[in-house]
Amino acid sequence: MFMFDKPILQIKNLSKQYGEGCSYCQQEDAKLERNFCPVCKTVYACKNISIDLHRGEILGIVGESGSGKSTLMKCLYFDEEITTGEGYLTDYFNGKENIFTQSGQQKRFIRNSLLGMVYQNPMLGLKMDFSSISNIAEKQIAAGNRNVEQMVDRSNELLDKVNISIKRSKEPPKNFSGGMQQRVQIAKALSSNPPILLLDEVTTGLDLSVQAAVLDLIKTIQRVMQISMIVVSHDLAVIRMLADRTVVMLNGQIIEEGLTDQILEDPQHAYTQQLVYSLL
Numbered sequence: 001m002f003m004f005d006k007p008i009l010q011i012k013n014l015s016k017q018y019g020e021g022c023s024y025c026q027q028e029d030a031k032l033e034r035n036f037c038p039v040c041k042t043v044y045a046c047k048n049i050s051i052d053l054h055r056g057e058i059l060g061i062v063g064e065s066g067s068g069k070s071t072l073m074k075c076l077y078f079d080e081e082i083t084t085g086e087g088y089l090t091d092y093f094n095g096k097e098n099i100f101t102q103s104g105q106q107k108r109f110i111r112n113s114l115l116g117m118v119y120q121n122p123m124l125g126l127k128m129d130f131s132s133i134s135n136i137a138e139k140q141i142a143a144g145n146r147n148v149e150q151m152v153d154r155s156n157e158l159l160d161k162v163n164i165s166i167k168r169s170k171e172p173p174k175n176f177s178g179g180m181q182q183r184v185q186i187a188k189a190l191s192s193n194p195p196i197l198l199l200d201e202v203t204t205g206l207d208l209s210v211q212a213a214v215l216d217l218i219k220t221i222q223r224v225m226q227i228s229m230i231v232v233s234h235d236l237a238v239i240r241m242l243a244d245r246t247v248v249m250l251n252g253q254i255i256e257e258g259l260t261d262q263i264l265e266d267p268q269h270a271y272t273q274q275l276v277y278s279l280l
């Protein structure tokens with residue numbers, strides 16, 4: 001069972017703050033207002049986050065708006081610099097090098113070859129005026145591929161996998177519906193064959209039926225490609241459908257974690273109980 005293998009990704013005590021902090025909030029027992037210092041207004045967006053991701057599993061991260069989920073994903077994809085913490089990838093120097101202390105060039109390698117990202121806002125992940133096929137090829141070029149024929153074949157294969165007709169491959173994502181844009185983002189994220197996919201609120205804002213189709217696609221991809229995924233959502237229903245294990249975040253901290261079924265059946269923290277009961 002995958003849970004007993006060494007994790008493919010280990011994050012240890014990751015913290016991200018916006019602001020310098022002050023003599024008040026730097027004390028161990030300082031009382032913050034939700035996630036920010038009442039004195040200097042420094043935001044503690046993520047505080048001492050430790051997570052393991054196992055090969056082939058989907059880890060869900062759920063929490064209300066402002067709980068720090070997106071910040072965590074941005075830190076993992078190097079969109080944001082962390083404040084402190086460590087991260088190890090089994091596929092990068094056999095998990096012996098802290099990815100957060102690597103050079104810019106090494107971080108680009110990790111980002112382009114070992115990770116894929118799907119953003120809530122497709123405008124962050126795609127160039128809306130470029131053809132869909134060139135959007136997908138862009139990630140392959142960034143990962144070092146220079147063989148045009150190979151890239152075209154791979155892009156078409158992925159478009160097919162995400163249920164977009166190859167006939168539309170030359171069209172720019174701006175011509176597509178929200179659900180299709182998310183599917184192009186998924187194809188792009190997968191194009192360099194990364195072992196880990198990060199998905200940040202990918203179905204938020206989509207119609208329910210479109211949402212269901214995208215979730216179904218994510219589940220199928222995970223099953224067929226055995227890719228590991230971190231799925232962030234404020235919606236426990238999304239997490240319930242996708243995640244094997246779930247982490248619950250509140251005010252920048254992990255307040256509960258465990259098997260998704262366990263969390264749904266027997267939530268321990270008052271906030272998680274509220275989340276679960278609101279599903280019923």
Ligand SMILES: Nc1ncnc2c1ncn2[C@@H]1O[C@H](COP(=O)(O)OP(=O)(O)OP(=O)(O)O)[C@@H](O)[C@H]1O
Binds near residue numbers: 065068072
């Ligand atoms: N660049 C920034 N400068 C200052 N504070 C920020 C910045 N980016 C995020 N924050 C703050 O960090 C906290 C965590 O935000 P984050 O976007 O990670 O939350 P979230 O759980 O993903 O919520 P949402 O889904 O609404 O984005 C929030 O209080 C937010 O206001």
